[in-house]
Amino acid sequence: MSQPVSVTRVTHHLIPSPAGRIHLVEQGSGPLVLLVHGFPEFWYSWRHQLPVLAAAGYRAVAVDVRGYGRSSRPEDVAAYRMLDLIEDNVAVVHALGEQRAVIVGHDWGATIAANSALVTPDVFRAVGLLSVPYAPRGGPRPSEVFANMGGEEEFYVSYFQEPERAEAEIEPDVRGWLAGFYAALSADTMPPAGSPDPHFVSRGGTLRGRFPAGRLPAWLSEDDLDVYAAEFERTGMSGALNRYRNMDRDWEDLADFDGAPITQPSLFIGGALDASTTWMTGAIQAYPTTLPGLTSSHILDGCGHWIQQERHEEVNEILTGWLASLPA
Known part of the structure; x- marks a missing residue:
């Protein structure tokens, strides 16, 4: 079982944004590296990276994406569209007194990072993607x-679309739900091959009905789980889930970028046992076209979805x- 990481040396800030x-936490000085988390996490998912990046000579900054943690949580579902999240990232860079940054994201954060680099290449000079490959709009x-995935079952992204539906499943027992969700996508606790897929919901069922129970993954201590649970118990889940509820809006908003490559220097790290990686093999194979600036690409054997926590030393x-290899 992992031990909690001390985060007492980080500095917390609240900065204005759209x-x-x-809210962000900062450690170190030097070139700015912006770290963007995924679902259902917050800045704390980068606790293993902040001190290492600081020690390597970087200004490491991990944000709470809007809707999460101590960042603002607009009520309007449409306020969580991708273009708004990109504006938040640009505002963070400028509020920190910088003009350019490297951006690194995990899960939804990888998609946010990729689109931030795509739409505002003058601000984001390089991009690192963890777990979720870049796939251009199209x-x-x-x-x-x-809606067409899963046959008689419902894909989790569709399940998340209706406001309050997933909240009704999660919020009565946030800690238990998070424990099961983290375990379902971790290499050492995920359901064995042939088990019902935890990314799908049977008609009338719940996601939690397919989560493993009774054991936390090795990367997640009871104290770590308490940190995550306390934050989502305080904020509720709607701000986090609203990101999923904007995918059609993103598709419309980013029409001018249909098929567009990201040309800045880029990094990809995926887990060999992560569905995000295995489902999107075609996106990875297309990298010579879609990520022509790719300079470092890795698939970690025996690794699940929570890559920077499961395998933090390798990551x-x-x-x-990769950061050291970038042009100054």
């Missing part, structure tokens, strides 16, 4: 794609090596 305010409307080594 969301209202964005194809049918996302809601149509997800830190890859990340610092």
